[in-house]
Amino acid sequence: MLQIYYHNSKDPRPNQPILPSVHGVVINESNAILLHRREDSPLWAIPGGKIKIDESVERCLKREMREELGIEVSAKRLLGIYSDPFYIIASSKQVHRVFLIVFLSVIKKGKLKLTNETAEYRKIKKGDTVLVHAAAG
Numbered sequence: 001m002l003q004i005y006y007h008n009s010k011d012p013r014p015n016q017p018i019l020p021s022v023h024g025v026v027i028n029e030s031n032a033i034l035l036h037r038r039e040d041s042p043l044w045a046i047p048g049g050k051i052k053i054d055e056s057v058e059r060c061l062k063r064e065m066r067e068e069l070g071i072e073v074s075a076k077r078l079l080g081i082y083s084d085p086f087y088i089i090a091s092s093k094q095v096h097r098v099f100l101i102v103f104l105s106v107i108k109k110g111k112l113k114l115t116n117e118t119a120e121y122r123k124i125k126k127g128d129t130v131l132v133h134a135a136a137g
Contacts, residue, residue: 002040005088012095019096022060023048024073024105032123036068039119044130057101069121070113075103
């Protein structure tokens with residue numbers, strides 16, 4: 001199970017190299033942002049995940065969005081690169097500090113669906129309240 005630590009004095013110390021991940025912000029015509037909640041975390045997040053050793057940033061974005069939500073996307077533009085030394089992810093005995101590469105993305109094909117990685121998805125608008133997993137520092 002994935003454990004996420006953020007600015008907690010009891011955080012484990014990283015014992016692995018920094019972990020890059022790619023995420024896609026999808027905004028619909030009503031200005032709602034697409035979030036998902038993973039099977040292994042109670043927090044809401046922008047869909048995305050870690051880059052495999054043999055893939056490009058764009059390929060990672062497409063794979064993660066397909067795996068997590070069943071949709072095909074394209075990157076419209078880079079929104080930013082975010083990191084925080086106190087944002088830690090642990091899985092088993094591997095503990096990583098992460099940084100996020102975030103793109104504004106457009107759905108090209110497919111309909112949103114639950115997958116084995118996503119327990120739930122939601123489109124949130126300004127003023128909506130959700131417990132979000134965030135790493136921008």
